[in-house]
């Protein structure tokens with residue numbers, strides 16, 4: 001279990017994380033979502049003792065990471081898969097991490113098998129693709145068979161097979177009773193992987209709820225209705241009848257009507273009573289992506305002002321290049337909360353964690369809608385020759 005209480009982090013005048021409190025429970029995958037620059041990596045670094053909180057606390061199993069007697073065997077993490085020594089082979093990279101953590105050598109081959117890199121284990125990692133680097137970072141995180149795992153954007157650069165593999169791996173790790181905390185910008189993937197969500201915006205907690213609750217609380221389900229194209233007057237008639245019944249009716253570009261505020265059977269009854277034939281009556285359920293966009297639209301720092309065709313961005317979207325906001329005064333909450341509201345230590349190249357001394361701080365049809373990279377690299381020796389080039 002990871003527990004954060006009133007966690008804040010200031011970098012000079014910049015507040016990266018503000019008064020965050022949440023729990024990440026074992027046995028399920030918990031997704032960590034937020035727009036770019038919202039403080040996800042900073043939070044993960046504080047969990048891992050790589051950044052000192054300005055205030056508040058964060059513990060793993062009741063103890064802060066730096067005070068864990070054997071943090072290396074309890075927590076594994078992938079923070080920045082690119083942060084590895086490219087001159088080393090994958091196997092040597094993992095061997096170094098294992099050695100620093102007192103992990104038996106045989107575990108290296110085990111994790112190489114788990115991530116599917118056994119056949120290229122002798123190759124220098126600088127020749128690895130982005131996806132292979134991600135796999136190596138995941139291998140490093142798994143090296144100590146930790147009970148708590150943190151993954152920052154683990155599917156970055158992975159192909160569809162790789163993404164599927166990561167999804168299954170995360171679920172399996174959680175099913176084994178581990179705590180799995182994973183950040184991603186890929187909403188469709190998160191919807192399939194995570195059971196619970198922590199969502200932040202501009203460093204503050206926006207949501208802490210199950211994926212189902214999150215979608216229900218932040219979506220506007222509606223129905224699509226189509227009358228026969230051959231009889232345009234029926235569309236007008238239906239629009240009037242549904243509006244009179246209390247629905248909100250919005251025309252869609254393809255001639256259909258979008259109805260919110262009325263359940264499907266009621267729409268059907270209204271149409272029937274008005275003697276209007278329907279060619280379509282279908283429910284639309286929001287996706288996690290739609291719910292996420294809806295919730296975070298006011299908490300986005302960087303958004304494009306132009307869309308293809310030269311249209312300006314819609315309301316609520318700051319212009320491109322809008323400088324990062326300042327934070328609100330202490331005690332204010334600019335964003336509405338939704339309802340209900342081992343082996344590892346400081347990160348090593350490739351996202352693995354090896355035990356090291358503590359690091360110093362581093363820099364249903366409801367109503368209409370209302371409206372620094374992985375740090376503390378393991379000691380690295382620059383090779384004088386390139387024996388692994390030949391492999």
Ligand SMILES: Nc1ncnc2c1ncn2[C@@H]1O[C@H](COP(=O)(O)OP(=O)(O)OP(=O)(O)O)[C@@H](O)[C@H]1O
Pocket residue numbers: 011014015016034035036037038039040041042043324362363372
């Ligand atoms: N060492 C630092 N010094 C100064 N500002 C920092 C530092 N680290 C992070 N920040 C700032 O803190 C804010 C949060 O950054 P962070 O990297 O935690 O966000 P994030 O949610 O992980 O973003 P992304 O999704 O783009 O990876 C950003 O505005 C960032 O510029």
